[in-house]
Amino acid sequence: MVQDCVFCKILAGELPADFVFRNGRIAVFKDIRPHAPVHLLVVPEKHIRSVNDIRPEDGNLLAEMLFVAKETAKTAGVAESGYKLLFNVERGGGQVIFHLHLHILGGFQGI
Numbered sequence: 741m742v743q744d745c746v747f748c749k750i751l752a753g754e755l756p757a758d759f760v761f762r763n764g765r766i767a768v769f770k771d772i773r774p775h776a777p778v779h780l781l782v783v784p785e786k787h788i789r790s791v792n793d794i795r796p797e798d799g800n801l802l803a804e805m806l807f808v809a810k811e812t813a814k815t816a817g818v819a820e821s822g823y824k825l826l827f828n829v830e831r832g833g834g835q836v837i838f839h840l841h842l843h844i845l846g847g848f849q850g851i
């Protein structure tokens with residue numbers, strides 16, 4: 741756990757979150773300020789700052805994040821209509837929480 745990391749605090753139970761999945765390696769919870777009708781965050785329990793800090797040994801974890809994302813999209817009812825998967829990378833890429841997370845965005849109107 742990294743001090744002053746909001747997502748580490750959520751994963752440690754020190755801050756609340758609306759979890760929809762958790763398996764000990766990966767958690768999925770609802771974004772607090774959703775940018776789409778369905779906006780979920782796929783978050784590894786391991787603190788990795790950003791995509792820039794992914795190491796070769798994180799390969800299985802990254803693959804599982806993708807797998808969990810598509811399963812979660814199915815459960816959330818957006819798999820067929822479609823959804824976006826997004827990593828913001830560092831400040832210039834719009835990242836504000838420096839604990840790796842994959843956005844699931846779906847349920848857009850008119851689809």
Ligand code: 5GP
Binds near residue numbers: 772827834
């Ligand atoms: P980033 O811009 O770093 O890729 O995305 C961070 C996301 O985390 C934002 O969409 C923001 O709304 C969300 N977020 C920030 N703080 C919290 C929080 O305390 N709880 C939850 N559930 N989401 C948060």
Ligand code: ZN
Binds near residue numbers: 742745788838839
């Ligand atoms: Zn963290």
